[in-house]
Amino acid sequence: MVLPPGAGAPPPPDDPTLTFQRAPRWPLPPPPATQFPPPSVQPRSDASRVAGGLALLAVPVVALVVAYVLPTIRTYELSRLQGFALGETEDAGGANYDSVLASGELWDGIGHLLGPTGLMVLGGAVVAPLIALLVHRAGAGVRAVARVAWALAAITFAPAALTVAWLVDRVVTESEVQASLYDWPCLVSGVVIGTGVLTGLAALRGGNADGRTAGTVAAAAGLTALALAAAGLQTFAFDTISGLPADVRLPLHQVYDGVRAGMDVGSAAATSVILLGILAVLGVGAAVLFAAAKVRIDVDPEPAEPAGTRAGAAVAAFAVLLLALAAVGYFLLPWLARAGEVSDPPQDLWFTIRRTWVPPLITTGVAVTAAAVGGFAIGALRPFGDASRWVLLLFAPWLFVGTGPLAAAHLEAVAEPGEWVVIGSLPPRAWIAVPLLFLFTALCWGLQDRRRARIAQGHPRGAANAAFAKAALPFALLAVLALLLVHVQDLFWNELTYQDMLSAGVMRYALEHLDFEHTGIAYGFPLPVLIPYALAAAALAVWYLPRVAVRTGRA
Template sequence: MTSEQPFPAPPAHLSADPGRSAGPSRPVRTVVGLLLLLPALLALLWSYVLPSVSTLVKSFQRDPLIGTVEQVGGANYERILEMGFLGAFSFALGLALVPLLCALLVAPLLAVVADRAGRAARLVTRGLLALPLAGYAPVAVLVFWMMHRSDPRVLSESPRLTLIWIVGITSFGLVVGVAATFFLSALRGRRAGGRPGPAMLVTGAVLALGVVAAALQTYTVPALLTGGGPARRTATPVLDAMQNSLIRMDLGPGSAISTILLAVLGVLGLTTVGLLLITRARIEWDGWRDRPASPGIPPAPSGIPPERAGRPLFLVLLVVALVGFLAVTAYAVLFPWVRAAFSDGELPMGATSGGIFVNTWLPPLIGAVVSVTLAAVGGFAIGGLRPLGRWSEILLLLFAPWLFVGTGPLAIANYLRARDLDQIDSLIGLIPPGWVSIPALVAFTLLFRGLEPRWRAGGGFARTVLLPALPLLPLAVVVSWLISAQQLLWPWLIGQGPGSWTAGLVAQQVLYRRIATDDAALALVLPLPMMLLFLLVLVAAQITYLDRLAIRVGRR
């Protein structure tokens, strides 16, 4: 279906001059923009900058947690090198190999085929891509794999290859689903007569950097399956930091590992944001209907419209690709999760279903609402109000070093802060420590950067900015909530008694103590009603909203 373009393109003289505006004047935009950015900057300082400085300082100390703190210079760095830190770092990079293949080969091919197969096929594909994220329950899946699909002999003989295989197959659906979603948005330029190649390349580069950053911070897989053994062969930097610090009661070596990891992640984050700035990447809203085909596209042979040429072939290829995608996802993730969702058994002594549910889902919800809201306000301040004019996006460089930083690299500093604030073993302590979502901040900035020219050209604020951006807020909250609720590291640091255990911690207890083969704890990791809620939200977002967003680069 085609229709007129929902919003008129801004006049060229307005697009070329960021100083001219049909909205607030430049001084007002500058003042209001910087004021709106202030909460995100304060959250950045509290959640990332100060813990990073604390981690750096602690890396030059010997801190036994209980006792006298001593300055040891660079001894901790020498110690972690002698203990095999480089081996842990290289193994973590190895865990990224299969996900990189999925993100850079499988996902773009699936996106291209779906895009060429037509609008209906594309929407069906988008709906199916939401399934792996809605069923995201890594702890339950890994416990199932350890109990039912892992051969102890193979795990002891080839531990690294086994974990690389398990990570690859269990993350296949999630990586392909997320990456293909981004690639489909990058392909929207083709239907408007543009060339999506540059946007595809930028999208692939950002996804690759993100996959590498996530692999370097892997904790759950080795913590559950091998504990870093045998002989530290499956240790990753984050697991190594936790074992060297909070288990061996010396925060220095773990802080040294975390400092090196922060430096590497900082380079990856700065590279990503720099790439987005150099290529002038943005997210544009194409309205609620497809734009008409460009008159410059030549007709297809035999009088077939260009958008329909070759469509049957792409439909066949898409069906084959989706069957394979669903088969691997069902085998690796969905079947283990469904089996766990309908299992029964006993909970560890002192744990209750109601308490586990509250501990698992309430603190991450609070953290997601606050962190994403601050990100949305900050993104509007940078990309919408543009307080520094054409240089406004440079403000993202303040946040860039922590773009990919998760809980692990700052876990020691945040644990010490929670201990000093008497939040250990408490519900408030279970709230994830990051009070601003930097990935969401970057996404909102790119979106408002794409929406702002229409507002500046005289369009109403509600129609050109507010309504196109508003759905992204609850979607980002839901995604952040789900991912945070499935964390294992932070609850492990805070939940030191049954009253503050999350479902992931209880599932870990099930695995370690072998309480039962099928246990009620696994069903609590991602209860079926929660999974259906996430599935409904994500499918609706894919079909009605994300399909209308376009990732574009270069000049308008």
């Protein structure tokens, strides 16, 4: 076999000008981005999402109807009746309303509340955000101290004990300053400013991350102002115990006097309907602000706060913080100094705790569950898409309604027919906490946005769901603690059903009989309960609240 010329000769050297002969370079360049697209997030089908959201939404709607809608209707019906004290009612038409409006006492009572309520609004919606702004810019150390201090201040909600301790201190110290209704916003300044500062810090954290600091803080302050205005309108504990102001009864005191023992239920119900109208306006206004601002709560592990600051700014912020805490502490000191003071003879403290703290657990558990389910339905499943927040308008008229305005209907529901006296450990009848429904909606909305982002980034769906639950559970614990405290300290319902005999009743007896050494203030917020509350508040302030951020606007 004859080989062609050149066959068997070594191959010629590589020609560097020929690109097809070049050896490949390692590592190879990555493939084009479009070659392996990231896994897409498969959203829940619209039909199943809407169906699931509407099904879960039925839970808070039913609770709302039972706890608020039907009692409101019944209150209106009672307002058009008279003759309860005689046991034979008859249609009065609008006579009860004419009587209430003609007497002018309701408007006098509201007028007396304008100043103290304005002071509360000033503290919670103006002073507290300013303190939060200084603390926010003061560095991590000052923020940590501030969160713990104001969280502890926020749990000092013991209206009867605070009032009795303050009045006793005025007498014992022979103070020349007379007690007045303006003392009340000062006594609850720990709760008002404490929650205001914590809310402000969360709003600043979320606003900084989104570039909407001013809008977020303004929305939070606006909601706080509306809530405090409604709370001030329903002041009851201070004037009931102190008898101040002496020349007029406050609105809820008028309702209480009419409902108790059925003395004048018709006029009391008419007063309640007018109050319900005012509170409905405040609630609807808050709901519109909440939905329009697209408020949501996020639990973000990444810091969105200034890492450090100048030493002078930190010192100034710390000085302001100490000054504010000292001012609040001045009004809390009489209560704290007597927090362990029992009655004479002393009563079983654990028996008192069982009778005053255990029954409200029932209402608290049901109310928090209904609010959480509704918040998940609206905020996570979003049956109406981005417009789902506006569903809260259904609940808005009762957003700020406490026990007092619906007292006549609630008392009638638990009493024997024709009777208006009930004695027993009866839990409050608020089977849904409407404010918590709003908060859970904001929380679930923020966490759902974060969950979707995690899945879009390639995180396993199970891990994203677990992160959602892990961020929500501490918030649920916080909600339970707060609502339980509110229910236990509901002096209106406790006195109406004679459940105050183991707590506020003991303190009032000591005050009336000038027994200033055995005031029974320990029963208002027993130390075996107060200490765990303080530990829980401090723990949440250290490990959870620094991650909470309030956001507004579109995500």
